[in-house]
Amino acid sequence: MTETGDAGAEHERRGATGGRVRTSIPVRSGRRLWIFGAAVLVAAPLLAAWSWHAAQGTGFRYEIVKEFPHDTNAYCQGLVFADGMLLEGTGRYGQSSLRRVRLETGEVVEQVDLDTKYFGEGIALLGDKIYQITWRENTAFEYDKNTLKPTGKTFRYAGEGWGLTADGHSLILSDGTSVLRFLDPETFQVRRQVTVRDGRERVTNLNELEFIDGQIFANVWRESHIVRINPRSGAVTGTVSLRGLRSGTTWTGEEVLNGIAYDAEHKRIFVTGKNWAKVYEIRIVRDR
């Protein structure tokens, strides 16, 4: 099509300017079209396979920049960096909370406990409000960013709540499936949603989230890697293996990797896990 189209365009251009008008516009013969079609048929699966492997191979690894202490009683479900401190949402019934934590020492500076009927999940900062979702209670809470006081405003949403982040405009919610919902922070109404795919495969169990430089980074429950997601298409654009980050343990049971926070000003990425003893500042580098 390009060949014919260009020639046609040239034909029109030259004709309009009074130059030499091309009288013979090349058109593919039936035989050439057939060969072209056959080539596409052969190439398409190969290209699909290539892009699948490319997606699998868009691999990144990590380097530890610094380690910080983390409360091993904190079943981390949400992590945010704000104003030089970490905000952390913790889970489990009777242990769920929202905390402001001093990064360097792990000291909990402020803490708000959730009622025992709530299992806390992801948290996000948008404007001057912090939002915290719950696992199966279909309820989200809103807090004042500066005081950590609940504003009294709560929201309802359908399905489970797993991870939460914000793109500066919408809240982005994961629910354990491959779908990410973009929510109006005023109402929790769904503005749009994307299905996350790595190549052709849906990526399920999307957990804690972080919006980093225009892309969504997501923990995948019980996996030792983080995926990077295009927020428009849902396509996985990279995979960061964090294997070996927490040495001496296998990630079985509950103490899985969960928690990503981003210090946009200094471009620092922090990761941790449920009940981990440390928060790690990591640098993500391309895996050669």
Ligand SMILES: [Ca+2]
């Ligand atoms: Ca986060």
